[in-house]
Amino acid sequence: MQSLEKMGYMALGSRFRRISELLYRQCDELYLSRGIPLQSRCFPLLQLLLPNEYQQNTQSLNELTENIGIESALSISELADALGLTHSAISQLSRKLEQQGWIQHTIDEADERRRLLFLSVKGLAVVKTLLPLWLWIEQAIIDIFKETRFGLLANIEQLEHALQEQSIKRRVANLERKKLQQEIQILAYDAQYDNAFYALNKAWLEKYFYLEEHDKEVLGCPQKYIIDAGGQIFFAQYQGDIIGTVALIPANGDQLELSKMAVDECYQGLGVGKILAKAAIDYYQQSTCQLLYLESNRKLVPAINLYHQLGFCEQPHPSAESIYQRADIYMVYQPK
Incomplete structure (x- = not known):
């Protein structure tokens, strides 16, 4: 049976997904070992809902109030655009977090159809616990990159930019055009x-x-x-x-x-x-x-x-x- 490793660039998406799933699973195991019932897939959403001034400063979260979360409330559409995910995916993720009591929502005064999400006091408390752990996770991943001597983040940024500038569909069409014009x-x-x-x-x-x-x-x-x-x-x-x-x-x-x-x-x-x-x-x-x-x-x-x-x-x-x-x-x- 042929492995993903031998499929070359055609399996790039599958290998990225496999790495992603591995990172998710290992981070979930870490959270559970610390008594935190959090899925690592929720990290980007929680990070976006946390006000910038608190992201690297746990001391600022000592006096937790609901107003802290409301100040950084975002709509589902804004979260979807920021994370590059579908509106449906953000809705499903936010519902789970809301059921756990980590986030809440309010109605946009300018548009009653829009739900604005923000971290609840409970959610802010959980994030306060997580902030130091996130820094350790980040350092661990940096160490992995040092071991592999591969500037992955820079290359991923270039890959994302290249795909946004010109899609696979357009690139394939250009290759077909070039081949046809040559022959x-x-x-x-x-x-x-x-x-x-x-x-x-x-x-x-x-x-x-x-x-x-x-x-x-x-x-x-x-x-x-x-x-x-x-x-x-x-x-x-x-x-x-x-x-x-x-x-x-x-x-x-x-x-x-x-x-x-x-x-x-x-x-x-x-x-x-x-x-x-x-x-x-x-x-x-x-x-x-x-x-x-x-x-x-x-x-x-x-x-x-x-x-x-x-x-x-x-x-x-x-x-x-x-x-x-x-x-x-x-x-x-x-x-x-």
Whole structure:
């Protein structure tokens, strides 16, 4: 049977949990040996509810009054945010402590729906006993780190910051994007890809609009309406599959229209469209054509943003009316 130790980074969360459970269990054993019926999972909540001025000074707790606790009352939402736990988890934990009489609650005068939690006199008394013990526990853990010569706290802070800055989901997506972009191949027109050209565009158009008669003509016979007319079609191939396409359609003698760009839904958002568009722009720049333009729809926000990034600028339509019923924006390539 494979152990967690041999599972590498994939088991990191499980190993952290195992260490966490071990620390909880050993601290609970320590509390019980001192006659304190406390679960160590409650420590962060009790620590947050204790006023700052008392956290390192047991003498300040000699005269215990309820007012000491109320002064540091916090809502469940505030505790959840501070500890990075769910509202439900804090509610369950606080109910247990309230049943033991260690914490109490009051209603927020500004919002009667909010319960404010604070340490009771009994809870403050328990914390007074615990403060010296917590310092010894902290020192014991510091000694463990010295033995292992590993700056764990600093590394955990960096790990938490890195995860907050960019989630695992985003990081995996970026890795997939990078791999795809490294392996993708851009192919020029070949009649064997006619079916893919039609299918990709049909799926895209039917998702957002519908096939117009002009689309049906061009997609049904790309050789006649694009290639023989002096244009070009590019295809994005990944691991043997055609996953995207774009066309350059001749217009008005010395112009090219960037059109019929579509990407398989499974690969959208991975930068395939940008790679295809750049291939089309490179082709235009090496041609004798004087203008590269496109027509689109403003509701396609990601596509419009991409066109702006690539150097396309919005202009009035030269004919005042597009051949596409769906088009409401005309853009011309104007590299800086």
